Amino acid sequence: KNEVEQSPQNLTAQEGEFITINCSYSVGISALHWLQQHPGGGIVSLFMLSSGKKKHGRLIATINIQEKHSSLHITASHPRDSAVYICAVSKYGNKLVFGAGTILRVKS
């Protein structure tokens, strides 16, 4: 069983829609990361969370430690948000364990 599971695997949305990507994990963690990967391959860190909620612009990330679950929300989605969104957890020792990613396509 994968330690980090994401859903959905693929998501297509219309511009302006509210988007939610979910992540569940099965191990003890020190933090959870949301990352964005564009078609060129580069990875950008969006959030690092150990509890509660964080917001940056139109992006919101939440985590429920008891339920071992996190969500990434995108409000007022835009075609430039199209990318792969990856959930990853850092276990004690700091290395990241990655989910398989969610491929998001936002259509105009």
Add this chain to the structure above:
Amino acid sequence: EPEVTQTPSHQVTQMGQEVILRCVPISNHLYFYWYRQILGQKVEFLVSFYNNEISEKSEIFDDQFSVERPDGSNFTLKIRSTKLEDSAMYFCASTQNQYFGPGTRLLVL
């Protein structure tokens, strides 16, 4: 904003050849990581490096791989005798917030 840099951006090599992938982490960071992503698959941890030595390595990181910090700034990943299955994107990252470099796309023919 400080950034992690990697060179080369692309490398094509013949099977059995040695390759060295280079990374310049953010200057005051202490932890460094190498990850790889085979095309169409998820990102995988290879090795972490702290205080000039390996702190953890995955089962992927076998004897054909080595890492070093030769001059206090560069952080290198060497693959001694490349195999076809080493073709992947290799990412360097530094510190717990995981600042990623842009990656090196390695193709082994």
